[in-house]
Amino acid sequence: ETGVTQTPRHLVMGMTNKKSLKCEQHLGHNAMYWYKQSAKKPLELMFVYNFKEQTENNSVPSRFSPECPNSSHLFLHLHTLQPEDSALYLCASSQDYSQVEQYFGPGTRLTVT
Amino acid sequence: AQTVTQSQPEMSVQEAETVTLSCTYDTSESDYYLFWYKQPPSRQMILVIRQEAYKQQNATENRFSVNFQKAAKSFSLKISDSQLGDAAMYFCAYRSLHTGTYKYIFGTGTRLKVLA
Numbered sequence: 001e002t003g004v005t006q007t008p009r010h011l012v013m014g015m016t017n018k019k020s021l022k023c024e025q026h027l028g029h030n031a032m033y034w035y036k037q038s039a040k041k042p043l044e045l046m047f048v049y050n051f052k053e054q055t056e057n058n059s060v061p062s063r064f065s066p067e068c069p070n071s072s073h074l075f076l077h078l079h080t081l082q083p084e085d086s087a088l089y090l091c092a093s094s095q096d097y098s099q100v101e102q103y104f105g106p107g108t109r110l111t112v113t
Numbered sequence: 114a115q116t117v118t119q120s121q122p123e124m125s126v127q128e129a130e131t132v133t134l135s136c137t138y139d140t141s142e143s144d145y146y147l148f149w150y151k152q153p154p155s156r157q158m159i160l161v162i163r164q165e166a167y168k169q170q171n172a173t174e175n176r177f178s179v180n181f182q183k184a185a186k187s188f189s190l191k192i193s194d195s196q197l198g199d200a201a202m203y204f205c206a207y208r209s210l211h212t213g214t215y216k217y218i219f220g221t222g223t224r225l226k227v228l229a
Binding site: 003004040041042043045048056058090100101102104105106107 | 146155216222
């Protein structure tokens with residue numbers, strides 16, 4: 001595997017379910033990001049991890065819980081979501097947080113029913 | 114706060130023709146980067162081209178070029194000799210260079226259709 005991978009690619013969950021999104025990067029990077037992409041809205045940065053430390057949390061509701069066990073893996077734990085949380089969730093990585101270029105994964109299409 | 118505006122939700126271009134996608138931004142900073150990203154249907158977002166604000170020369174990558182007007186805060190993307198594979202969502206993005214504020218600001222995107 002090369003680049004940034006995300007699993008699952010598609011996820012349908014009820015509002016009371018608990019699920020997790022996984023992101024893995026094979027680029028040797030040290031910074032990883034979660035973005036939310038909703039139709040007709042700009043990409044919204046959710047969380048940033050730099051060298052496994054969370055450096056940004058852009059006022060994301062607590063029903064989204066990130067986890068970064070090492071520089072190659074990033075998780076987004078989901079609990080008690082709302083229908084408006086349905087979106088494409090993108091993971092990205094960069095060499096570190098100061099580096100300009102980010103590499104994106106293919107995203108997980110999440111539908112909350 | 115910085116903002117990025119893409120006023121064209123959708124554009125169409127005939128194959129082999131040229132199309133220009135518009136982007137304007139607002140910032141009080143003098144040093145920053147601007148980007149165009151391409152997101153094909155169901156595929157990963159990839160970087161098309163980037164421009165450093167301190168460089169007056171417009172960036173070019175093969176068939177892709179930008180028209181960067183710093184004073185006007187305008188950053189348009191020109192695609193020459195359009196190909197069917199150019200069909201995608203295109204996002205304009207801004208990134209500060211100030212320490213501690215590295216996050217990207219994205220526009221809402223322009224969907225480009227290429228007509229055969």
